[in-house]
Amino acid sequence: MTTNNRSYKKLKTLFSSEGIDTDKIGFHLSKEFLKSEQSKKISIDDYAQFVVKKKLTAEYIEYSRTRILEIVETLSNHINQDSKLGRCIDSSITLSQMLDLRGIWNFIIKGCLTITAKDNSFETQHFYDLTEPNNVAAPHAWVYAPPFGIIDITIKKQKYPLGIANILPEHIAAEIDKLKVINPTVDELVDPVLKRKPYYNQIVKNEVNKVNSVNAVFKPFEFKIDEIVFRYIPVGIGLPETSLKGNQNKFNYKTVNEIWAELN
Structure with missing residues (x-):
């Protein structure tokens, strides 16, 4: 398994392109995220990276x-x-x-x-x-x-x-x-x-x-x-x-x- 190291900006763009609302905490359970995950366009690693790189x-x-x-x-x-x-x-x-x-x-x-x-x-x-x-x-x-x-x-x-x-x-x-x-x-x-x-x-x-x-x-x-x-x-x-x-x-x-x- 290889983890793709993406910038926060690229992650935002990736999620947005899949119709995923990144303002909602726990959006990994949204139907849009799950659909994109199943098609291998995104992964749970991407969600975790988003959390690590998000400015709070x-x-x-x-x-x-x-x-x-x-x-x-x-x-x-x-x-x-x-x-x-x-x-x-x-x-x-x-x-x-x-x-x-x-x-x-x-x-x-x-x-x-x-x-x-x-x-x-x-x-x-x-x-x-x-x-x-x-x-x-x-x-x-x-x-x-x-x-x-x-x-x-x-x-x-x-x-x-x-x-x-x-x-x-x-x-x-x-x-x-x-x-x-x-x-x-x-x-x-x-x-x-x-x-x-x-x-x-x-x-x-x-x-x-x-x-x-x-x-x-x-x-x-x-x-x-x-x-x-x-x-x-x-x-x-x-x-x-x-x-x-x-x-x-x-x-x-x-x-x-x-x-x-x-x-x-």
């Missing part, structure tokens, strides 16, 4: 910051009380749908994550894009919603060795200006187990090319909390396929629409 007012940023933190606090509380692990895709989709309803520009990022303890209190944890068997939709998923470059509401709910989850934050909501752009290493993208495979060199080359293409637009970031370093590396983009009304997920025995009602 100070008033919008203030509104967005407040509303995002309200939603994240409530939703992550339910997720962390749920007994199920993983579910980063379901959770990120739910958050994205809620942000759309609040009038907040956002999209989902699928990618690799490396978690390192600077004090060596636990072994480095890797969420590889390429591993074997590779039967998951994404190694990890989080949400980009300015002013936040990383919103990870399932950081505590992944499958870690005993004890690690207890020292991780309830969630991560890191603002873009507090993030450090990084250069990912092959060891963060590809499971070392694959080094023994005869096709290793070729899959590494393909993986690096793919990630470089994505990262030219959607930057890989590092974020530190005390002695823990989190490295988030985008490898793909995601968007909800329905509005929140069509979301059938439950967290902590509550439907997402019941959780949404708590916020209103």
Whole structure:
């Protein structure tokens, strides 16, 4: 997959030529966008680029910051009380749908994550894009919603060795200006187990090319909390396929629409 790096002006022109109203937050669910996506004239990457490159007012940023933190606090509380692990895709989709309803520009990022303890209190944890068997939709998923470059509401709910989850934050909501752009290493993208495979060199080359293409637009970031370093590396983009009304997920025995009602 190659990400076409387009300017904001070109994106506006592209959407306009397809009859898409770009003033409406969540226009990726409009019939015009979906029709153009199906005909491969545009892609969800184009929507995500539009969000990254859009100039936002100070008033919008203030509104967005407040509303995002309200939603994240409530939703992550339910997720962390749920007994199920993983579910980063379901959770990120739910958050994205809620942000759309609040009038907040956002999209989902699928990618690799490396978690390192600077004090060596636990072994480095890797969420590889390429591993074997590779039967998951994404190694990890989080949400980009300015002013936040990383919103990870399932950081505590992944499958870690005993004890690690207890020292991780309830969630991560890191603002873009507090993030450090990084250069990912092959060891963060590809499971070392694959080094023994005869096709290793070729899959590494393909993986690096793919990630470089994505990262030219959607930057890989590092974020530190005390002695823990989190490295988030985008490898793909995601968007909800329905509005929140069509979301059938439950967290902590509550439907997402019941959780949404708590916020209103």
